[in-house]
Amino acid sequence: MSVVTRFAPSPTGFLHIGGARTALFSYLYAKRFGGKFLLRIEDTDRERSTQAAVDAIFEGMAWLGLNSDFEEIYQTQRFDRYAAVIQDMLAAGTAYHCYASKEELDQMRAEQQARKEKPRYDGRWRPEPGKVLPEPPAGVKPVVRFRNPQDGEVVLDDLIKGRIVFASEELDDLIIARADGVPTYNFCVVVDDMDMGITHVIRGDDHVNNTPRQIQMIRALGGTPPKYAHVSMILGSDGAKLSKRHGALGVMEYRAMGFMPDAILNYLVRLGWSHGDQELFTREEMIAKFDFDHVSAAPARFDMEKAYWVSHQYLKVTEPAVIAPEFDWHLRRQGVDPANGPALEDVILQQRERCRTLLEMAEKSKFFYAEVGSYNEKDAAKHLSAKAAPVLNALIDGLTGLAHWQPADIHGVVHAVAEKLGLKLGDVAQPIRVAVSGAAVSPPIDQTLFLLGRTATLARLAAAAAHAAKAAPAA
Structure with missing residues (x-):
């Protein structure tokens, strides 16, 4: 079986550093085993999804060189497929219409909380043998819920976290299509992963609780669940939630700060994964050595100073011809035409020992290409x-x-x-x-x-x- 992985961001913002690490792990695992890597835009949240965010994701992935082996895939272009699957599930009895109003559901949850119970859908519209359902209220458009099996358990053998067991009775009947007919995230993911032959799902551990429901839906559709690897979150250097002050920036902001794409990848791959004491890797080495046996389940810590160190090491050992196009980009952002001076590779050789980033190198090298306007x-x-x-x-x-x-x-x-x-x-x-x-x-x-x-x-x-x-x- 050929390995197929995917990176499936929602286009509600820029490609952030945590998403880039998930994409990298997915890419490396597929490439190590001669498989394929897929980029899928999960844009079913039409209120929050924007074209600007889509563009930012593609720009960031292209800059990092994490190229998809498939054409662009958007969930919003697959609504007909989702609708067809939902009709099949309704016919098979693995899904059903629910007419409960928002007010009813709010009251249900309030009563459960008052009894100190876990808030969950109580199955009031779930068909059961011998159960008589009320007449559907007039003029109410129902949602569609997945009829989750209530017996047994779901066992997740996570490639990073190990075995996790979920009791089926704890998983309520998830909405898979809203009243307006728009399918929901967890359902679309299941259909996509099945249709696209995804063998390994690598994603953040904030998705762990979605996984048993998705496994149940895949089984209900007659499919075989993929392998799952849930990557730990990234914390700041002080152990707090990662924020902009720690370095939680969009990927393209790192370009503006003067990082080479492979330097960023080199830093990201070491956030949670190790290969002995090796710190610096070429892209080829990352592909050859990456595995989940050495990915930690504990949260990684983002250290901006370490990222700068990696950037500097990369500039010192990489062929100047590889660095030159990015150096050219930075000089032009400084208002300098690199044609008006020495070869970029020659300047890189002279400057790279003393510059941690290409932004710094460009600032210190402008004088080679433009008149000195004033003296310090x-x-x-x-x-x-x-x-x-x-x-x-x-x-x-x-x-x-x-x-x-x-x-x-x-x-x-x-x-x-x-x-x-x-x-x-x-x-x-x-x-x-x-x-x-x-x-x-x-x-x-x-x-x-x-x-x-x-x-x-x-x-x-x-x-x-x-x-x-x-x-x-x-x-």
């Missing part, structure tokens, strides 16, 4: 004072005459100027940094000037020399 005030006061003018002019003279614009040759000029003027190397290097980048931090000087190019370097040194000549003497 503190750095300019310290390094572009009047005494820096002769240093910068000496550099201009030395660099202008270079036969070859190569890092080693540039390095030689900087050292020669320092030696000629009797200065420490830092007293020469720091004015250069401020001159060409606007601040006192940059990659190594020889590499920086090499990537910037002769023309831009000399122009910026001249502008800084003029600035320094007008500055007050250093204190």
Whole structure:
């Protein structure tokens, strides 16, 4: 039997980090066993579902590279199929019409609570042998309820949580179609999972209580329930419910923050799953090693600092050509055209040791592609004072005459100027940094000037020399 998994979000908001982890686990399990992964939009809640949320889900999944092996699937496009199944169930006696009004049900629950009983539907419209049902009230459109078996128990052998047993008598008769004919979530999921051949359902553990009802419905329809794996929730680093202050953001917000998609996946896969002490995984390694034997049933904790650490490690070891398209995206968001400067891969190689994210890298690399609009005030006061003018002019003279614009040759000029003027190397290097980048931090000087190019370097040194000549003497 080929493995088929699914990720089935409701489009009522962005693709959040918990949903992305569930999608990742589903994707990895299918791919490990040569199976297929399916994305299904569960949009039966038409009041809360929005096209913007649908778009956000597809955008997030595409950015993460968690691509469905099937065409787009929407539950709202399957209403005819649901209606047909409900008619079959009514005919088979596994479902029935219920005419109880909201007021009746509210009173029923209030009385049960007064008796300190668990609130549940009392089966007043449930057909039973020898039971006489009242006449349907005129003008009332009924809901359709699943006739849940009342004997025995439902055993769930969860791939993460282990065996969970539910008494059938504790499961009341679930509404599977509302009075307006719209099918409900739990029913649609069952029909979809059966029709689409889902073999493994991987989802959040907030769905555990839905599972026995869904298993009963699948059996009533003559199907075989899939295997279930309920993933624990994600908490904040302090153990509290995950919120925005912990990092509970939409997936695309992480892109804006400068994370690479595979870095996010690498971090997410370790939220609840482990493979020895290994921290960093390629996508191929995740697929080859993922299993449920090493997924913890305990809640995972989201640590933003750890996520930044993973991002940094990923930037340091990933091929620059893989990083370059995302780096390009960030530079353009900074208003910079990457065509106006050195190759992105070369800049990445020089910057990645000192940058945890691509946002940081883009901010620190803008000077390679755009003119320096202004100098950092503190750095300019310290390094572009009047005494820096002769240093910068000496550099201009030395660099202008270079036969070859190569890092080693540039390095030689900087050292020669320092030696000629009797200065420490830092007293020469720091004015250069401020001159060409606007601040006192940059990659190594020889590499920086090499990537910037002769023309831009000399122009910026001249502008800084003029600035320094007008500055007050250093204190």
